[in-house]
Structures are given as C-alpha cells and as structure tokens.
Amino acid sequence: MGHDHGHKLFKFVSKLLAKNPIRNVAFELGVYFYHAESRGRTLFQLKLEILFSKSFFAILGCQCYWVELLQKWKFPLPVNNNLAKMLALPSTRLLLLFGESLPSSRLPNVSRKVWGQTRVRFVSRVNPDNEPLTLASLGYKSDFEKTNKNEANKIERPDVSNESPKSKSRSIGSNSIKAEKTVRVKKSLEIESAPFAAKSFSELGLPLLLLERLDAAGFMVPTDVQFAAVPTILKGHDVVIQSYTGSGKTLAYLLPILSEVGPLKKKSPNGEGESGKKKEIDAVIVAPSRELGMQIVREVEKLLGPEDKKVVQQLVGGANRSRQEEALKKNKPAIVVGTPGRIAEISAAGKLHTHSCRFLVLDEVDELLSFNFREDMHRILEHVGRRSGAEPRGSVAKWAERRTIMVSATVPYSVIRAARSWGSDPLLVQAKKVMPLESVAPSGPVNILKPTSGSDSSMRTQAALQSLPPALKHYHCVTKLQHKVDTLRRCVHALDAKSVIAFMNHTKQLKDAVFKLEARGIVAAELHGDLGKLARSTTLKKFRNGEVRVLVTNELSARGLDVAECDLVVNLELPTDSIHYAHRAGRTGRLGRKGTVVTICEEPEVFVVKKLQKQLGIPIPACEFTEGKLNVIEED
C-alpha cells in the first residue's frame, strides 16, 4: 500500500517535471510536502534538487500518502492567489506549486503560519547545469530503487580558485541566472549539502514516545551529527560534540537527555520511579546568551508538547529572578536551561538543587570558557552532579554521576584540555566519526592579527573548515568607510536577500548603520546587549517573522542564533579571528540551505580577509555591486 503510493508519486512527479523543464529565469517551482499521520516509517523518501532563479526549494526525507488527492488537481496552480487558503485545506497532504516569481521568502512564512513551523522542511541545492529539470537530472530515485543516499546527496560546489581568469568580472544578480552560472566552474568539488544521515531516528535506540514526538514535530531524518552523538551519549560517555554551524547539534544532545529524563523517557521494565514527582533537576543546559538559552528551551518544548512544557525551565539573565525561583519551586522541572550567571546565582542562593543531576550540557563551550564566565562556570561544574569517576564530595552522599556534554562548531585546543578535566575520558563526536580526545592535536583559535607558523595554521585550517557549512559562498567587497552602508544596501538588492544579518563591533556605529539603512528604505533593526530584554526579544521576533529585513547586530548574535530564512550574512566590520568569522557566517546556510557571506572592508583591511581565506581554507573572492548584480572581480 505504502510502496504503491510512493511509486505512483514517483511516476507522477517524474512526468510533471519532464513536462516542465526549467529553462529560464522566471520559472520557479516549489515542492511542499505535508506529512501528518505518519508514524515514522519511510514509505517514500524524496530527494529533489531544483534550480530556480531566485530560490531553491526542495524537500528531503519526506513521506506522503495521499497521492490521489494530488492527481485530482490541475496544474499549474495559481501561485500567488489564495496561497494561504490552499495550504490551509485540511485535506492537503501534498502540494506542488508552479508559477512565476514564487515569493521565496514569504512561502516558508505562510506555510509555517498555517502548518506550524516544524511541518515543512526546506533544503536547498544548486543544480550546476542549465539542463531540463527531470528527476534523473536531479539524481532522484525512489527508495525501492536502492538509492545510495550518499551519492544522491552530492552536489556541485563552486570552486572559485579553478576558474578561468579570462574574464575580469563575473556577475551574480537576482535577475541574472546566466550571469550566476558563469561563476560556477567547470571543475567542482563534490560535497554533501544537507547534513542528513542515511538512517532513521528509529535506529538510534530512542524511546517510542520520543520517536512519535519527533515525528509529530516534523523531524523525519537525523542529521549526521545526531546519528553519531545520540547512541554515544546513550551508552554513557562524556562527549565533545563538534560539527559545523546549523548541522543540528542541539537535538544531538537533547534526544539522549529526553530518552532518560522527563515524560518521554524509556519506561523501566518494572515501572520503578515512574510515579511521584522528582524534586531535583536531572539536566542542566548552559548557554552563553539569553537568546540562545531561550532558543534551546523552544527546541525542548517542541518535543515535549504543550502539556509537558513545564518539564523545562529557563533560567536566563535579564529576566525576573524571583519569578524564576518561584517557577522552580512550583513546577519542579527536570531540565533547566540558562546562562551561567543566572544558574550560578540561583544555585548559590540554595534555590536550585542540582547534586543529583545526571546531565550537564555546555553549549558553545569555547565561549563558556571565556574569562567573563569563569567564576560562574566554576560553581556550575562543582555543583551539578559529579564528574563521572570522581569521588562524592563533602557530606552529601547522593551526588549523581553526571554525563558532561560539551558542544560547539569550533573546538579549539583549550576546549579539549577543559573537557579532559571536566569529563571522564570524553569522546570527540563529529558528523561521521567518534574518537578519543587523545587523537586531537593541539591547535587554537586563530587571531588574524598575529602571524602563524605553517604547521599550526594547517591544523587550524582543518578545525575551521569543519565549522563552516560546505555550501556557503563567501565574498569580500572593498569600499570606503563612509560608503559601507550604501554597499550593504546594494549587496542586499543585488542578491535579492530577504533576511540579512549584518555584523558590527561597536554599538554606536551599529546604531548609525540602522539609521542610514532605514533612511534608504530598508527595514532594519538593531540588536545588542545594551538593549533591554523586551526590546531584544521583540526585535528578534520581528526578524524571525520577516518584518525586519536587515538585523544589524554584534557578537551577541554570532553564536547559535537559528533563523532558517537568513540568506545573507554581511560583515560590516571585520570579525576578530577566524573562529568569530565562522560563527557569524554560520547564521546563514543552516541545515544545507543556500547562504552567502559578504565581508565589506576598507582597502587596508584586505590583508585580513586574505588571512581569513587562508586560515579557513575557503575562497573569499573580491566582488563589487554594479547594475544590481554581484560581480566577482578576477585577481591577476
């Protein structure tokens, strides 16, 4: 039955795409699958890579059931008319949309509003050749054709360094797909775009209830790093999880925690410990900023569902402390997520009982190592459970052995050293491998203003490379200081970017930039630590839902911030080192989506960009914005 449906759909989509080759700029196609009733079985896994002029939409690892419904529809559908109504049809299981100028930024928003954020997945890939769009040309096979998933996941990546130097400049513009094509090269590196594993969540040893929640929340296939981390943590290891930005590290540690803590956990065979509320905290998750803390809470809540929301409690700075303490007392959460200062503060006041805590997560661990957090981190490490293998402390006999989970896209050697003293024989978990920390050679964050030795820099390059999503495109643009904001504006228009994060280092300049952008008709907003918590939350909310096009911010937003629609990151001021560059850049191109990073700098700063390029092992070619296009400038 299931295969039959899958097969029908395969044939149907094949025919449809064969009839509608994508040849020109104006043609766009979106494929949306709504998956409501599945129980996590893979009936049919669809892999599509579709070339559009402005937007790339494809969906990976989806399942569908009601093909019949689709076949009743007439194509092409009127795309812009009553889209929300179509999406809202209760019977809609699968929807294909054809048409001109599909509003790439609005569609995810519309569908999110109608179906809820997690029901629709977007994965993007670039098809390098201007060939008719067919399933074969997209490398698509049905799951009963014994697809090698890794093969199918491979995409072409622009390799700027291999391009012919004949032309002086190549254009990438929102209205010129031809121009964009000239930037792509004859010889391309093969890489994987979406970091999905070839296996399913059900193979990870997770409890049934959690599998059902994953399914209901729209998480269909684990990412590579989730597939590597979950079983390792479930086996009881302390771990350092390192994989590139936007690859799903949060769920990689949340899933094993939720397997053992809270209402979704595995039931013990004799049902012991199921009744009666526990009074103490089972898991403490520490994040360096309140925004990141709140984002993690939302991710936990997605899985817990509305009825069990109170199992997790946020303890972030800037919010009312006594209210947080009251909530702790009243709700007795099993999991707390917070910033180091607030957790340490409430713990020191005796209002947070963590000695029987079994999980300690340090998200963005390299940031948590910084001097600012030293005292608070010391308290947390001393009072949250006890390091596995360590002696119980003081008079309290019931210190639980904790699993220490340290997470970041960038793991300098200082983290490896800290991990050894905070955990017990921790393992390093990366997307496709798990290894002992001993096998990691010393390296460190790269300060771009200091010279580096040859061997050192190659190790650092390796480390930095693994922190960047492979599909990101990087450019730099030289301009005068007073023209930077105008260059940003031209950049936004040339790339037709819908959701932009512009990074700066100083609050005053940041405010000026927002003012100038607004004066030039671009909806912009500032986000930095000097703002109150309400202003920060409101701005972020507006940016997430598309009301703000350009968010001008500082390092506060460089880590962890997950806005799927962000399609452009701009460095209006240079980051301090390659690690900061990687985290800033990682706000775009999340989970295999397309993304561009443009560094706008002055002539005397170009040497810094060259250094970044070398240290990160990526091309960051020079570009300019003329005639509404991004033109790559060839170097002699």
Ligand SMILES: Nc1ncnc2c1ncn2[C@@H]1O[C@H](COP(=O)(O)OP(=O)(O)OP(=O)(O)O)[C@@H](O)[C@H]1O
């Ligand atoms: N298996 C999955 N299927 C679909 N979406 C997923 C999956 N895992 C994670 N995501 C989504 O991918 C996005 C990025 O995940 P997450 O924020 O955990 O990345 P990260 O690796 O922690 O990034 P960073 O290093 O920037 O903090 C989130 O919106 C998350 O909900």
